Amino acid sequence: MNTLKLKQALEQFFLEDIGERDVTSQLIFPNNLQAVGTFLVKDDGVLAGMDVIQAGFSLLGEGISVELHKRDGDYVEAGEIIATVKGPIVHLLTGERVILNVMQRMSGVATTTYKAVQALNSDHTRICDTRKTIPGLRMFDKYAVTCGGGFNHRFGLYDGVMIKDNHIAFAGSITKAVAAVKQQLGHMVKIEVETETKEQVIEAVKAGADIIMFDNRTPEEVREFCQLVPAGIITEASGGITIENLHAYGQTGVDYISLGILTNSVKALDISFNIEV
Numbered sequence: 001m002n003t004l005k006l007k008q009a010l011e012q013f014f015l016e017d018i019g020e021r022d023v024t025s026q027l028i029f030p031n032n033l034q035a036v037g038t039f040l041v042k043d044d045g046v047l048a049g050m051d052v053i054q055a056g057f058s059l060l061g062e063g064i065s066v067e068l069h070k071r072d073g074d075y076v077e078a079g080e081i082i083a084t085v086k087g088p089i090v091h092l093l094t095g096e097r098v099i100l101n102v103m104q105r106m107s108g109v110a111t112t113t114y115k116a117v118q119a120l121n122s123d124h125t126r127i128c129d130t131r132k133t134i135p136g137l138r139m140f141d142k143y144a145v146t147c148g149g150g151f152n153h154r155f156g157l158y159d160g161v162m163i164k165d166n167h168i169a170f171a172g173s174i175t176k177a178v179a180a181v182k183q184q185l186g187h188m189v190k191i192e193v194e195t196e197t198k199e200q201v202i203e204a205v206k207a208g209a210d211i212i213m214f215d216n217r218t219p220e221e222v223r224e225f226c227q228l229v230p231a232g233i234i235t236e237a238s239g240g241i242t243i244e245n246l247h248a249y250g251q252t253g254v255d256y257i258s259l260g261i262l263t264n265s266v267k268a269l270d271i272s273f274n275i276e277v
Contacts, residue, residue, distance in 0.1 A: 001143045006055050009139065013098045014059060022094040035089035035277045037096070039103075041076045042270040045111035048072050048147035049103040049140065053083050056099040060091040073110070073147045082271070089275065096273040105137070106144040107269035113148025113262050119243050120257065122250035127257055128153045130238070132264035141263040153258055161191040165215075168193075174200060178207035192236070201228045214254070215239045223252040 039053065050072050057064045064087030070076060085092060116127050127150040133141040142152050154160035163177045171177035174193055181191055192211035193204040204212045205228065214225045216239035229235050236256040237249055249257055 001051060001139060003051075003055065005139060006051060007059060009136070010052070010056050010059060010098070010102075012136075013102070014056075014095070017098050018094060022090065025090045025093040029089050029093075031088060031090055033089050033277070034087065035092055035275050037085045037092045037273055037275050038081050039083040039085075039100075040272045040274060041080050041082055042078050042272055044077050045075070045107055045269040046114045046148050047074050047076055047082060047107050047269075048110035048144035049106035050083065052099055052102050052106070053085065056095050056102075057085060057087070057091065060095045061088065063087050064091055073149075075114070089277065092275060100271055100273055102140060104268035104271050105266065106140050106147075107271065108266040109141050109144035109263055110148035111269055112266050113145045113150040116243055116246060116259060116262065117149040119246040120250045121247060125250045125252075125254055125257060126151050127259060127262075128236075129262050130258050130260045130264075131156065132260035134263075145262055148262075150262065151256070153256075159189070161185065161189060162194065162213075163192065163209075164194045165196070174203045174209075175207045178204070178209060182208065195225070198225065198228065201225050205229060205233065209233065211236060213238055213258075219245070219248040219252050222249060222254050226253045 047070055050068050050070065054066050057066055064085060067084045070082040076082060113127060120127055129142060129145045129150060130153055138155065142155060145152060154162065161181050167177050168174055171180065178191060178193065190210040192213055193209040194213045194215050195201045195204055196215050201212060211234040212229055213236040214222050217225065217237065222237045226235050235254045236258055237254045238258040241249055241257055241259060
């Protein structure tokens with residue numbers, strides 16, 4: 001992750017949580033009381049967000065040392081200590097919840113992605129994410145997907161053209177929508193077209209799409225549609241795909257499978273923070 005963007009995001013998270021001050025910790029403990037804190041994993045899974053520990057505590061004050069025992073992308077088992085921090089107990093207690101919240105979600109995304117990649121079990125087809133992320137957390141979610149072995153789709157509306165059903169309906173056709181974009185778009189940005197029928201796939205190919213998505217199609221339909229797309233055009237399947245049926249889609253020859261479940265309904269990985277004075 002970009003360090004500057006990471007710290008900027010964490011600053012906003014801390015401001016929301018701390019406000020003027022951590023009333024409880026500051027009223028109970030003197031500022032110079034030192035403590036040791038450990039991050040303990042309580043579930044099996046894949047880690048993401050170890051830099052959040054380092055960057056997060058660096059924003060809360062001087063004199064905090066962080067030792068990371070694991071790296072992003074590592075598979076860990078319940079009971080493992082992944083990081084140790086030393087410093088003023090006030091700062092450790094003030095920062096723990098925000099850091100845990102971000103790390104637990106990121107590691108949950110990474111773990112879900114890892115499970116999807118394992119279920120897919122393909123040397124050709126890649127798993128990628130979608131824009132179905134919580135506002136403000138996309139940077140974290142997208143990075144976590146890569147820690148789990150997945151790949152990133154577009155980050156937002158600005159870095160890739162994706163012509164969907166509503167665009168097509170109001171433009172009049174795939175051909176017209178693609179033509180309108182190509183008249184104004186620079187050569188560095190790719191054009192993806194969402195399709196649902198064989199006729200739309202053929203039209204998207206003729207229109208010059210760079211990527212063709214097969215939306216809410218069965219594995220059998222995806223296999224058939226892939227045969228209509230010449231080499232040089234990337235194919236993607238999306239919609240109605242679950243961990244349980246991923247392997248079937250992986251046998252179709254499609255290049256990418258995009259999954260909203262990687263980020264929009266993820267279960268956080270259970271991580272705790274324990275203090276020793």
